[in-house]
Amino acid sequence: MRQNIGVEDALKTLLEHASPLEALEQVPLPSAFGRVLGADLLSKVNHPDDDxxxxxxxxxxxxxxxxxxxxxxxxxxxxxxxxxxxxxxxxxxxxxxxxxxxxxxxxxxxxxxxxxxxxxxxxxxxxxxxxxxxxxxxHKGDDLRAGQTYLRRGEVLTAGRVGLAAAMGYPEVPVLVRPRVGILATGDEVVEPGQTLPYGGVYNSNSYALAGLVQDAGGEPVLLGKVSDSIDGLRGQLLRAGQLELLLTAGGVSMGEHDIVRQMLEREGEILFWKVKIQPGGPFLFARWGGMPLMGLPGNPVSAMVIFLLFGRPFLFKLLSRTDPPLSTRKAIADTPFAANPTKQAYRRGILSWKNGHYHVSSTGNQSSGVLRSMVEGNALVVLPAGVSASAGDAVEVVLLPN
Known part of the structure; x- marks a missing residue:
């Protein structure tokens, strides 16, 4: 088991275990928005069909x-x-x-x-x-020429592309079947929203945040609820999940005696790496269990979301053969300081804006991985190499949060 690896090494290892899907389904145009096109489409008509x-x-x-x-x-x-x-x-x-x-x-x-x-x-x-x-x-064919390809496999069907498919004469289109992604929360302290919160308890925000991120990346989230700190319970829950292209667990991957995900995988699975030189989300684990890829995400909600964005989103993009980049980056001017981590690549939550012809970014404030509201107030992650901080006025790289 490899431990304490770099961010790029971890991403490379992950993507080596992401096998592009081949299964297609036909969907009518009203259901095609946001899906990934599964085959090249050529126009059935000229448009206009005459001058x-x-x-x-x-x-x-x-x-x-x-x-x-x-x-x-x-x-x-x-x-x-x-x-x-x-x-x-x-x-x-x-x-x-x-x-x-x-x-x-x-x-x-x-x-x-x-x-x-x-x-x-x-x-x-x-x-x-x-x-x-x-x-x-x-003139005839100025927009579309019959027999010419205008939409290609791997493209996300935006509103414009759905409209173009209609103009080309398609009432339905072939799309990649959405990869099923299981989401399982762990921990005796985790309680479902709506239930009475006991002393020391915490509501299960991870499952629902991750479900949204999975859906945004093109996957089909499969909510598996939560499992208590029991290896037998964890195993049983996973066996009941059915066929999945990826399993996400939240919590249970650190070094404590209650970190059951890591313990079970050490006994029954193949851990490809554990711990990444990244903050937040350092305890991140990637493994295979019964042939299924498994990402063990930290339990802190910000850590879970950031790790999925940086690693889970590219994984799903490769499964779907998407041609667009999983994340977008910008260069920005820091309007506030951003503190480094001495040994890990840090991703600080920031608020990106456009001012005076340049992108500017300021901190959301408290950078604790337990401050979930920062993922709402912020719209970007400021990337800081290990040991490198940023002062106000410095140029920094930022990763845009989707949507």
Whole structure:
């Protein structure tokens, strides 16, 4: 068992044990938002499917309207109308115009458009106050060409991508099946919200915070409740969990006699590493139990969340073959001091803002790993290498908290 390893070493080891999933399912477009696309999609259609108008106006021949001016308008006979969905069926001749609306195909015989603002209608005739042009014509396939790939496997289906899939002609899309992630709290002191809190007890915040982080990363959280400080109880709870792509435990990974997760894994599993040179979350453990990857997170709520963000989120991204980075970073100017840890890489909670053309970051205050509200008040983690502090005015690297 490897102990006290660095952050990069720990992440590398984790990702080596994350095997990308292959299972797909078809979901209708209303259910596709936020899912990960499971296959490349090529367009079934051209869009537009013919040359069309990008505005309301009059379609005509450029040669007929070339001399039009405010003081010398050109008069054309209006021979029809072409709204979107009901295109003009005839062929436009010399001296003629068709009233056209945004999205309607350009009539046969026409090659230019005059904006309605530059015209004056008079019965069956229209006066053009400006020359006609073709810059407002959207050509066939300008947006999409049939047979060309526009969406690719591993992309998260944002609102724009779902809309694009619809425009390409897909009523449903193939997506990666969400990895099932078990979440188990440990400890006799842990009590479910809503129950009477006994002396020395603490409400189970970890399970629900982690469930939100798992869902945000593309996984399906499976809440397994909590187990008391009993190895037999822990084992039984895990056996009842069913097939999981990852198991998260909160608590029970430190050095005490009640740290049952570590004890059970030492006897029955394979611990790949235990303890990482990181603050918060140093007791972090990664193992395999019955072939299942298991991340033993510390029990302090901030530690559990930070460790999942830095390690669990990239793990799920790899399972889903996501093409976007799991975390985003920025360079910022520290507006308050941030204290170093002498031997560990520290992640301090901060409030990131944009001021005077630069990102600035200030501390959320108390950096204890038990101050959960700092994960609400803050929106970033300030990264400090071991032994390196930051004074006000220093440039620092920050990791953005998702959402």
């Amino acid at each position: 069309d108008s990008s505005l309301d106006g009059y379609a005509c021949r450029e040669a007929d309207a070339r001399s039009a001016a405010v003081g010398s308008p050109v008069k054309l006979r209006v021979v029809g109308s072409s709204p979107a969905g009901k295109p003009f069926q005839g062929t436009l001749g010399a001296g003629e115009a068709v009233q056209i609306f945004t999205g309607a195909p350009i009539p046969k015989g026409a090659d230019s458009i005059v904006r309605v603002e530059d015209t004056l209608r008079e019965g069956e005739y229209v006066w053009l106050m400006r020359p006609a042009g073709n810059s407002e014509i959207r």
